[in-house]
Amino acid sequence: MGYKIVKKAELIPGQTTMMVIEAPQVAKKAKPGNFVMLRVSETGERIPLTIADCDREAGTVTIVYLVVGKTTAEMNTLKEGGEFLDVCGPLGRPTHIEKSGTVVCVGGGTGIAAMHHIAKGHVEAGNRVIAIVGARSKNLLLFCSELSSFCPELRIATDDGSEGHKGFVTEVLQEILETEDEIAEVVAIGPVPMMEAVCRVTLPFKVKTTVSLNSIMVDGIGMCGACRCTVGGKTLFACVDGPEFDGHKVDFAELRTRLWQFREQEEESMEKFSQECQCHGR
Amino acid sequence: MADKKSKKVRGRTPMPHQEAAERAHNFGEVALGYSREQALIEAERCLQCKKPLCREGCPVNIDIKGFIGALVDDDLHGAYDIIRKTNSLPAVCGRVCPQENQCEGMCVLGKKHEPVAIGRLERYVADAFMAESACEEVTDLDTCALTRADRKVACIGSGPASLTVAGYLAGRGLKVDVYEALHEPGGVLIYGIPEFRLPKTVVAREIDGLKKLGVTFHTNWVGGRTITIQDLFEQGYDAVFVGVGAGLPRFLGVPGENLVGVFSANEYLTRVNLGRAYDFPNHDTPAYRGRHVVVLGAGNVAMDAARTALRMDAKSVTIVYRRTEEEMPARKEEITHAVEEGVRLSCLCGPVLFHGDNQGRLKAMTVQKMRLGEPDDSGRCAPVCIEGETEQLKCDMAIIAVGTRPNPILLEATPELELTRWGYIAADPETCETSIPNVFAGGDIVTGAATVISAMGAGRRAAAEIAKRLL
Ligand SMILES: Cc1cc2nc3c(=O)[nH]c(=O)nc-3n(C[C@H](O)[C@H](O)[C@H](O)COP(=O)(O)OP(=O)(O)OC[C@H]3O[C@@H](n4cnc5c(N)ncnc54)[C@H](O)[C@@H]3O)c2cc1C
Ligand SMILES: Cc1cc2nc3c(=O)[nH]c(=O)nc-3n(C[C@H](O)[C@H](O)[C@H](O)COP(=O)(O)OP(=O)(O)OC[C@H]3O[C@@H](n4cnc5c(N)ncnc54)[C@H](O)[C@@H]3O)c2cc1C
Ligand code: SF4
Ligand code: SF4
Ligand code: FES
Numbered sequence: 001m002g003y004k005i006v007k008k009a010e011l012i013p014g015q016t017t018m019m020v021i022e023a024p025q026v027a028k029k030a031k032p033g034n035f036v037m038l039r040v041s042e043t044g045e046r047i048p049l050t051i052a053d054c055d056r057e058a059g060t061v062t063i064v065y066l067v068v069g070k071t072t073a074e075m076n077t078l079k080e081g082g083e084f085l086d087v088c089g090p091l092g093r094p095t096h097i098e099k100s101g102t103v104v105c106v107g108g109g110t111g112i113a114a115m116h117h118i119a120k121g122h123v124e125a126g127n128r129v130i131a132i133v134g135a136r137s138k139n140l141l142l143f144c145s146e147l148s149s150f151c152p153e154l155r156i157a158t159d160d161g162s163e164g165h166k167g168f169v170t171e172v173l174q175e176i177l178e179t180e181d182e183i184a185e186v187v188a189i190g191p192v193p194m195m196e197a198v199c200r201v202t203l204p205f206k207v208k209t210t211v212s213l214n215s216i217m218v219d220g221i222g223m224c225g226a227c228r229c230t231v232g233g234k235t236l237f238a239c240v241d242g243p244e245f246d247g248h249k250v251d252f253a254e255l256r257t258r259l260w261q262f263r264e265q266e267e268e269s270m271e272k273f274s275q276e277c278q279c280h281g282r
Numbered sequence: 283m284a285d286k287k288s289k290k291v292r293g294r295t296p297m298p299h300q301e302a303a304e305r306a307h308n309f310g311e312v313a314l315g316y317s318r319e320q321a322l323i324e325a326e327r328c329l330q331c332k333k334p335l336c337r338e339g340c341p342v343n344i345d346i347k348g349f350i351g352a353l354v355d356d357d358l359h360g361a362y363d364i365i366r367k368t369n370s371l372p373a374v375c376g377r378v379c380p381q382e383n384q385c386e387g388m389c390v391l392g393k394k395h396e397p398v399a400i401g402r403l404e405r406y407v408a409d410a411f412m413a414e415s416a417c418e419e420v421t422d423l424d425t426c427a428l429t430r431a432d433r434k435v436a437c438i439g440s441g442p443a444s445l446t447v448a449g450y451l452a453g454r455g456l457k458v459d460v461y462e463a464l465h466e467p468g469g470v471l472i473y474g475i476p477e478f479r480l481p482k483t484v485v486a487r488e489i490d491g492l493k494k495l496g497v498t499f500h501t502n503w504v505g506g507r508t509i510t511i512q513d514l515f516e517q518g519y520d521a522v523f524v525g526v527g528a529g530l531p532r533f534l535g536v537p538g539e540n541l542v543g544v545f546s547a548n549e550y551l552t553r554v555n556l557g558r559a560y561d562f563p564n565h566d567t568p569a570y571r572g573r574h575v576v577v578l579g580a581g582n583v584a585m586d587a588a589r590t591a592l593r594m595d596a597k598s599v600t601i602v603y604r605r606t607e608e609e610m611p612a613r614k615e616e617i618t619h620a621v622e623e624g625v626r627l628s629c630l631c632g633p634v635l636f637h638g639d640n641q642g643r644l645k646a647m648t649v650q651k652m653r654l655g656e657p658d659d660s661g662r663c664a665p666v667c668i669e670g671e672t673e674q675l676k677c678d679m680a681i682i683a684v685g686t687r688p689n690p691i692l693l694e695a696t697p698e699l700e701l702t703r704w705g706y707i708a709a710d711p712e713t714c715e716t717s718i719p720n721v722f723a724g725g726d727i728v729t730g731a732a733t734v735i736s737a738m739g740a741g742r743r744a745a746a747e748i749a750k751r752l753l
Contacts, residue, residue, distance in 0.1 A: 025508050039465060045557065045566035046465070070566055086465040088502035218552050218567075219473075221463045221504060222689050225531040225546035235533055235540065240690055254540055257642035261542045265568035272563050 002083030003038075006060060010076075011142055016066050016110055017076055018052070023087045024059030026051075032121035033095030033114075033212070033244055036061065037220040039086040040074050047071050048217045048239070050114035050189075051090060052143075061087075064113030064142065070269040091220050092243045095210070097121045100184035102128045104176060106169050106198055108190025109135060112142045114212065115189040123150050127184070130155065130176060134169035134194070138162035170197045177205045185210060188247065192256055199247040211247035213238045215255060216262070230254050294396040295324040306592045306623040309477045309560055313377070321406040325353040328398045331390055336400060339388030341739030342368045342375075342446075346385060346400055349407060362411040365404060370449030370492070371442060371738065373412065373484045374471060376405025379735045380613045412487055430455045433752045436519045437461065438505035438692065441469020442734045443525035443725030445492065446741030447748070452495040454749055459519075461503040463691075466556060469527055471734070473556040474548070476586050478593065479616075482555075506695030511721055521720045521748045524707065525741065528726035529689020533682055534578065538636030543570065543644030547579070547587040547683035554590055572679020575599045576647060578633055579683035580610040583731075585617060587681045588625045600626040600675065602633060604652050604665040630654070632665065634672065636680060646676050686731050706730055714744035722748065 007020035026036060030051045037046045053062035065072050078084075095118045103122045107115030112133045122129045134157040135141045141156065141163065148154045155172050156164025165172050177183060186209045188198040195211040202209040215227040215238045222240035229238055232249035236242065298314040299305070305312050316324065334347040345364050352360035365372045381387070381401040389397035433456050437444035440462040448458045466472050471485045493499070503509055505526060514522050531546035533539050550569060553559040557567025575591040577584050580603040588599045601620070603610060606629045610617055621627065631649040639645045651671035654663035688705045700708045700717035707716055707723040714722045724740025726732055 025503065029508060043558070043565045045568075086502050088463065088465070088504060088508075090507055091504065218549055218557070219464065222529050222691055223473075223527075223531075224549035224552050225533070226549045228533075228540060230540060237530060240530070254642075257542055258540065261570075262568045265562060269563050269566055269568070 002085050003087040005078055005080055005082050005084070006058075008078070008080045011064065012140055014067065014076075015140075016064065016142065018062060018064045018113070019075075019078075020055075020060045020062050021084060021087060022059060023061050023089075026087060026089045027054045027056050027059050027061050030054040030061055030090040031094035032097065032118040033092065034090035035092050035220070035243065036063070036087050036089035037091060037217070038063075038084050038088070040071060040078070041085055044074070044085065045071050046086070046088075046218065046220065048091070048214075048220055050117075050212070052113035052117050053120075054117075061089075062113075064110055066110040069266050070273045073270065073273060088220065092239060093241070095121060095187070095244055097125045097127075099126045102130065102180065102183050104130045104132065104173065104183055104186045106132045106173060106186065106188040106190070106194075107134070107143075108169060108188075108194040109140075110142070111190030111194075111212075112147075115187065116143045116147050118187055118189070119147060119151055122187075129153065130180075132157065132169045132172050132176075134158065134172075134190075136160065168197070169194065170201045173198060174201050177202065177207065183207050187211075187244075192252060192259070195247060196252040199250070199252075203248055209247040210244050211250060212243045213245060213250065213255060214243070215258060229258070292327060294327070294399050295320050295402075297399070297402055302619075302622040302624075305478065306589075307595075309593055311481050312478050312619055315409055316402055316406045318410065321353060321403060321410075322356070324399050324403055325350050327391065328354070329391065335388040335390060336385045336398070339383075339385040341384065341735045342742055344368050344385075344404070350398070350400075350403060353403065353407065358407065358410055358414065361407045365407060368742065369404075369738070370446050370453075371488050371734075372404050373408035373488060374442070374480060375735055375738070376401050376403075376408055377480050377484070378475060378613075378733075380733060382614055384735065409484075430753065431457050433457065434459065434519045435521045435523065435748060435752070436514045437523045437525060438511075439463070439469060439524065439526040439725075439727075440467035440499065441525055441527045441725055441737060442471060443527075443737035443741040443744075444469070444523060445488070446738040447523045447525070447722075447724075447745045448492050448497045449495065450742060450745035451748060452492065452497045454753060456749070456752060458497045460497060460499045461505055461509060462499060462501050463504040463526075464556065465501050467499045467501060469525075473552045474583070474586070476551065476555055476590050477560075478589065479586065504691060506692035511692075511696050511699075511718065515720075520752055521722065523714075523741075523744055523748070524692065524716070524721065524723040524727060525725045525737070526689055526692050526727045528686035528731045529691075530687045531682070532685045532687060534633055534684060536633050536635060538638055538644070538647075539682070541636050541638040541644045542642050543572065543678055544636060544680045544682065545570065547577075547583045547681050548686070550587055550681050551583070551590065554594065560594060569594065570679055571595055572677070573597045574675075574677045575679045575681065576675055576677040577601045577681045577683060579603070579685075580605075580612060580617075581683065581685075581731075582612045582616055584681075584683035585612045585620050585625075587683050589616075589620050589623060591679070591681065592623055592625065596679075598626065599624070600628050600677075602628050602631045602649055602675075604630065604632045605654065605662060606630060609662045628675075630665065631673070632667070637674075644678055644680060646674050647680060648672050648674050686726075688727060688730075704730065709740075712743065713747040714740055715747065720751075 227238035230251035558565040559569035725737035
């Protein structure tokens with residue numbers, strides 16, 4: 001009855017993993033910017049993950065996740081051929097994609113995977129896409145070959161300079177904004193500090209900036225209000241009103257605070273999981 | 283049967299309960315249910331009226347006099363069959379119906395004495411029947427399953443409204459498929475109403491009964507996303523029932539509302555019930571365990587949140603409400619139970635501000651003192667601020683239970699669906715049909731947050747109309 005994992009690849013061992021999951025009804029409808037809620041087991045938590053790619057014919061969706069806590073660590077113990085108990089989606093409003101000219105897509109860390117799906121959508125819509133991806137170091141970069149397969153203008157930034165520009169994606173972005181004439185939109189997906197920094201850079205250029213918020217979610221279908229965030233002074237729900245919002249209006253400080261609401265329990269959960277993991281010799 | 287006179291003076295048979303002091307710390311069911319003897323004693327109080335008013339008070343029109351009569355004759359199966367004819371979830375309704383405003387509110391005995399405890403008897407019949415006959419019997423209703431398997435009906439959402447449609451139509455031989463967005467069917471009965479009031483096993487049993495009738499449940503299917511109404515018709519369904527319930531929780535619009543420690547009741551209850559957070563870390567979903575908890579609102583949802591917080595080890599739980607206990611919309615029994623367990627009622631107070639510490643965590647709230655003014659549109663006295671009189675309450679957790687708005691997912695995906703001016707689905711009051719032919723809707727998505735039994739009443743009306751067209 002479950003949702004089969006047809007492919008699993010540890011992109012960065014112990015840190016970032018890609019999975020291709022059989023979920024034909026989700027694949028059929030998935031659009032860039034959508035996410036799924038999934039659950040590993042009967043006692044598991046529902047967590048949201050972006051649909052990084054989908055294959056309608058094969059009936060699969062791709063997820064790429066960073067191991068940060070109990071659920072993602074447990075997901076890493078699942079094997080190819082194994083199953084998720086629940087996969088629900090596609091959820092969230094899809095990215096607004098129309099022919100608009102030049103779009104800069106910025107991705108950081110695991111966000112590169114989600115950004116790649118959106119960049120692909122913009123290319124398909126006939127837009128010129130400039131992709132900027134960033135990571136601490138060359139070996140932590142994701143999805144570069146996939147991106148360059150459809151997006152000739154790929155710019156890379158690494159903190160240590162091991163590949164591309166030495167420094168942050170925002171520096172590359174700043175340069176592009178200064179040299180290019182017409183930028184229709186900047187899309188930024190990645191860690192909260194990165195998205196916040198991108199918004200600071202684009203603000204003086206008055207360029208429309210879209211960010212994807214990863215607030216904590218419970219149901220993902222607009223029933224609980226856990227994912228609420230303040231955008232333009234209004235309370236909006238990331239799972240039904242988003243997850244993409246106008247970055248210049250997002251209250252990032254509030255988002256950051258709300259993301260650690262359950263830190264103590266998350267640590268407790270992880271602690272318990274690591275201990276069990278050892279004694280069962282998993 | 284005892285003679286009429288002695289019946290009239292005898293009061294209601296009390297319901298056995300777990301002691302308040304004990305139950306406030308566990309999730310076991312609060313009301314324990316009648317024994318056979320207690321049920322018979324209570325059943326004998328019924329006057330078997332010629333014109334039973336009680337039945338008019340029941341939104342699904344149960345033959346109350348009939349089932350109580352069967353009970354008096356010690357015919358449990360007969361009593362169950364009578365109830366099941368019009369109610370597919372008797373064990374649930376017996377527990378959560380606001381009987382004081384419905385069947386029991388109309389019972390003639392209630393005019394001078396206490397009404398017959400109809401809800402408790404209904405619960406007894408459902409529980410005793412299930413205990414005795416397990417679920418097999420459910421399939422032996424006077425109809426056989428799937429006589430018209432060529433006619434298919436889809437329900438979107440699996441709350442009481444959809445479950446009623448499914449039970450009614452499957453019992454008449456139609457194929458019913460239920461599409462539910464969450465991973466467990468049951469709607470609010472599963473994610474909202476807590477274990478101590480409605481054990482999950484009771485709901486699961488009712489759902490199993492429907493499965494035995496041939497109803498298929500598809501979980502993780504989001505109407506409007508995974509599947510649209512259009513898709514359903516293309517897949518050969520002859521009718522679609524929309525029972526997606528109320529959605530987005532309302533917030534107060536008070537500063538500090540997004541501080542860490544402030545939750546909607548839906549979030550809190552969903553974490554605890556659907557996510558089984560009371561059993562954290564054995565279940566992964568966490569819930570906040572506040573020490574000093576404030577609950578805003580005074581309906582069933584607020585009572586459930588308050589009583590759940592007590593069971594999640596809160597030292598104090600205070601319900602803050604703008605009006606007085608008289609006006610509280612919750613079932614009387616829930617208010618009584620909450621107070622017995624130690625929940626404080628702070629009436630005539632309205633929230634004005636949540637205070638946070640320097641890490642963004644809730645530490646206190648300011649409330650405004652109120653008094654009752656003239657009656658407003660709802661007929662209740664409107665609360666009026668008493669200028670300058672405020673109070674600070676120390677709290678590390680606040681739960682907001684002030685109602686919901688329509689869930690937008692299905693509605694946005696189906697722009698042809700006409701809405702009321704409040705944004706709920708517009709449906710014909712008699713047939714429940716919407717602006718799209720053969721698409722029916724009922725329950726909270728039509729009425730706004732209401733009751734289990736009114737959702738079921740709508741489900742019955744829709745199902746009757748669907749049956750008329752398809753059979
Ligand atoms: C729309 C959306 C799309 C997302 N897409 C991706 C993705 O493609 N790849 C990816 O690696 N991560 C993604 N996330 C974040 C991902 O959901 C969390 O990393 C995951 O829930 C952590 O679970 P955990 O049990 O492993 O860690 P936990 O121990 O639960 O938490 C560790 C950290 O994760 C965050 N977190 C915890 N629970 C949730 C939750 N229910 N929702 C969101 N964040 C939470 C917390 O802030 C915490 O700091 C997305 C989040 C959202 C809202
Ligand atoms: C905490 C709480 C306590 C309550 N206590 C009582 C009480 O004591 N007595 C009483 O009579 N009433 C009570 N109520 C109210 C009662 O539960 C509701 O009125 C009733 O459940 C409404 O039934 P429904 O079938 O319309 O929808 P719901 O029970 O809300 O079920 C709707 C279902 O549809 C699903 N859904 C939503 N959107 C979609 C979609 N797009 N696709 C597929 N599925 C979807 C939801 O996940 C849910 O499972 C309470 C409510 C709450 C929240
Ligand atoms: S279903 Fe509710 S209203 Fe009807 S008889 Fe039973 S308890 Fe009363
Ligand atoms: S109105 Fe009361 S006394 Fe009369 S039949 Fe109904 S339950 Fe019995
Ligand atoms: S996650 Fe529950 S409303 Fe968005």
